[in-house]
Amino acid sequence: MSDELDLARGHVRRVLDAVDPEDLAMATPCSGWEVGRVLAHLADSADVVTRLLETGELTYTESARGEVSDPVGLARQRLAAMDAALSVAAPDRAAAARLPALVELTVHGWDVGVALDPAHRVPESLAAHVLSHVETVLVGEARGDRFAAPLAVPDDAPASDRLVAFLGRTPPA
Template sequence: MAALTERGRAVLLLEEAVGYGLGSVEAVTPARLRGPTPCAGWDLERLLWHLHESMAALREASDRGGVALLPAGPGGPPPADPVAAVRDGAGELLESWRCWAARPGPSCAPVAVGGMPIPGETVALVGALEVAVHGWDVAQACGRARPIPAPLALAILRRAPQVADAGTRPALFAAPVPVPPHACAGDRLVAFLGRPPDRVPPDPAA
């Protein structure tokens, strides 16, 4: 079996994140769409719309070799069926990045984000982080304790400081939350991104 390239590993990580995220989306019901999420000021419907927009921007980055900016928040009205939009967007995202990985060229082929060339592997990492952590947010909003799987969380954690640094954290993430030394990798990842791991919003249908 041929060894995975850097591009292949990046896409594999993205695939794992999408699989986890879609597993969380399965718990969404119409009654929960107006309920709270770990993202301050966003109900579940807006969170799903933001996730859909982020996946669309990441797909554009791989399709065109660049994107203006990855969205920091949801814009415009949400789709009629945000769950279906996320599912469709996830499939299109993976297909786009698989094609990117198969293209000829250097393993670290850059992708322009906001006009700045960034290694494609780093952009794929941003996608994996975005989908995995928002998948966790969705599970929390649905009242489910669903930690991000350890291998996925550890792979993202190793490079998360490159994404959530002093320049980007104020706009994209809250301050890190302390966790016990024995906390699992999934809890450490969401805590690093400013989310209390044990926070589960109340069931709006209760």
């Protein structure tokens, strides 16, 4: 899964590189969430994965940091800390952290990417890989309130569209 994690890192970095300060207030596919808020959440998600690597416990919390003046910089900083923690983590913790990291990077990269460009898609091989995992893990109560109900898309839709629809997001037309 490290190759896929590298793909997810590259995907989110390309998206971060495309964000300009005036983009931070743009709406994302997440109702009520603008680009800056999703980027702050991505930073929080990186913190969650870092804590998992350090403590072995996966607990989702959202920071109460309020308005973030540089959400792109914050996301880059926290993602770098996550990468550093991943590079020195015990093998069992690294293995446990890979899927949450993969899902967060991929999905929030898509959220911001599609806000900037409605034609944005997750790279197909990455989307297919993430989808193959989340379809078996995020079932029933495991979805919690973190994901909306899956949306229907054609079976032959691109993997990117099937992934985001499975996670309750509407794929671009």
